[in-house]
Amino acid sequence: MPTAARLIAALSMSFVGLAVSFLIMPLMPEGTAFGYFVYVNAGLGAAVGWVWVGRHVGRGLVNAVNNGLTGAALLVLWGLFLQGAWEMFRLAMRNRYDDPFEALSAIFVIGLDFFFVMAVPHVFLALIIGGIFSGLMTENAAKRWR
Template identity: 40%
Template sequence: MISSNKLIAAISLAVVGGFVAEFAKPQMPEGSNPGYMTLISAAVGLCVGWRIMGPRAGRDSSIGLGMLGVVSLVFWGLAVFGTIEMLRLAMRRRFDEPVEALEMIVTIALKYGQYLAATPVYITLAVGIVISGYVTNFAYRRWG
């Protein structure tokens, strides 16, 4: 069911995910191809906002709600990018066993997590916590 708080949470986390991806790209190694990193991050933000953050609007404080959304965005974003990169490597037959491929998801996700260790990314995440939590709770109080 469509609700204003789900829609606002999805849009706000999609914007945060897109900005975080744009600020993380310069941290990547020289010559790497980020591909659709911004669009994938925005799509993950859309899903996390709709499924996790939106239904909890009105129950938590704005900061708590924003923290839940942004931490979930980072976790699921790293999981998605780890899975995508693992599948790319698996198609090139880089793994001998399926368990090795599944273990590589965590390794790749941690490597991508290092790209988030930059001041612009931290600032974007902090601002995203405040704004996304506030506008989602505002939408819940106003139209929910």
């Protein structure tokens, strides 16, 4: 059911996905073609905000902070999975894998490689601050507009 809290959660988590995407781009190797990287992460942030963060509101400030941090963690996990799957698909179209199970396991290996690229303090700090801010804004919207 659409509520103001879900809308605010979707917009704020989308902004977190957008900001973190721009922080990750300089960390990647030179000449990386990003394509829809920023848009996918912003859309994923909107989906996580709408489905997860917007659904768990109205339980107080501590739970709002935890809700925002959980939303940021879900954004990272789903982002790593989707970007890893896309990279695996790109490599599979170039016949880099011998069988389907090798390709499916490569999703997690590629996602782990991407995690090590993004595992720098300023990216984690942006995720933590953005997640807390998103949770608090969503809780405020739930209290304001019932």
